[in-house]
Amino acid sequence: MNEFVFLYRGGEHGRLPERAQQIMQKWVAWFKELTDKGHLKDMGQPLERSGKLVSGKRKTVTDGPFAEAKDVIGGYTLILAKDVNEAAELAKGCPIFEAEGQVEVRPIMKLNM
């Protein structure tokens, strides 16, 4: 098994109660499926939507957000899969797509030492 990180971008906020309920239930079900099939290494963490950006030679510090709301990374998860294709297949089950979100699937680099 190889390790991958799923980076979540965009997605739905669920401001209305019953919608929030549905979104929550879908994410719970999705993580449960990944866990049951042994693909979940670490549920990961949510990330605050705002923060600081430090950039340039002069190390200028500016306030976030860093991109349009739909491009901000909202969290990450660590996944175990055979290869990147299987990982991408797994990502298709994510409820984020109902709200035009994205999942970026990136292999964690292996150090063969």
Add this chain to the structure above:
Amino acid sequence: MEPSEHLFRHEAGRMVATLTRIFGVHNLGLAEDVVQDAFCRALEVWKFRGMPENPSGWLMTTAKNRALDVLRRERTARTFAPEITRQLESEWTLAPTVEAEFGPEAIKDDELRMMFSCCNPQLPEEGQISLILNILCGFSVDEIANAFVSSHAAIEKRITRSKNVLARSRKLFDISGADDFARRLAAVQRALYLLFNEGYHGASPESAVRADLCRESMRLASILLKNPLGATPSTYALAALMCLNAARLPARRDVSGRLAALGDQDRSQFDQALAQEGQRLLELSASGAELTDYHIEAAIAWAHTSPLRTEDTDWAMIVSFYDQLSAIRPSPVVALNRAIAISQHEGPQRGLDEIHAIEDSERLANYPFYYAALGELELRMQNKEAARMHFASALRLARNSMEQSFFEQRIDACG
């Protein structure tokens, strides 16, 4: 862990009620924003970390922190609840005040206070019910439109208008005054009764939606019963009639319950726990001198629910209950139900005579179950042509596809 059923809806009601008390009723919209922000926050965190041990507490704490931010940011631009405005002005008193206003004792009656505030006499009944559904039950505009078979635009307009009336009332209803409480109580009971009926008999084609309305009205009635001033004999009777009717919901074969008396129901499907709870509440309602229409409707529901076999139903007793109900609250629908009960007791011809004798029956002219009742009784008299004609009239008036297929099936039964 999964979120419990309708967690967000019910928490929305509690949170908006508490925040509105602190922000003031004129800032209802601000309270709703804070709740929505708290939901967004909950989703972001819970997705990854799972549900907390106490989701209600988590949401309320998040709302409290957000409320503190809002109060700090807006205290020069806005006025908040008049009773605590002074304490909110100074940073010394702001946090302790908000902390106290979110304490268990302070938030205990918030939902009840909001329920009474929504039943503002300046609002028509449908406005009161829409507000209750939107604010206390967390129903969205679309969900309410779906329940009342209305359009998004019409419901949105109704809710906006009702919220404006609420905001102009300047403050939430004061539930500590016994006299004011007693005066407003009848309107609150009526709103919960109508909410239940919309679920039980309503036009929404989705039975899940209607079951939601029944369950919500029962939840709100139980909040009312928890308050010493709210727990009157008539409130017990109201809660009893809800439980006793809801107990029969799983067995209901027809589409609206209006013809329940005519159909045979599978009694093994009755919800026995609800039936017992209804009977307990009915016993508790039997005190004091006042006999309300809720008492009689509860007694009718009990007479339908308690016999072990349909043929053991005491129709003479049910007819006498309908006689009493006609005396207290005469209406063509009550008269129609009375006629149906008489037909069970004394035969279809007597039922038909009673239906034809209903005064102002023209008010039933657009009511499909008026024609359906005529059809059933004619069919039992073997007057198949007449029966078919009545069922065809019912079919033309059907309010949704479920009613349609039910009436089509009755037309087929006419051979």
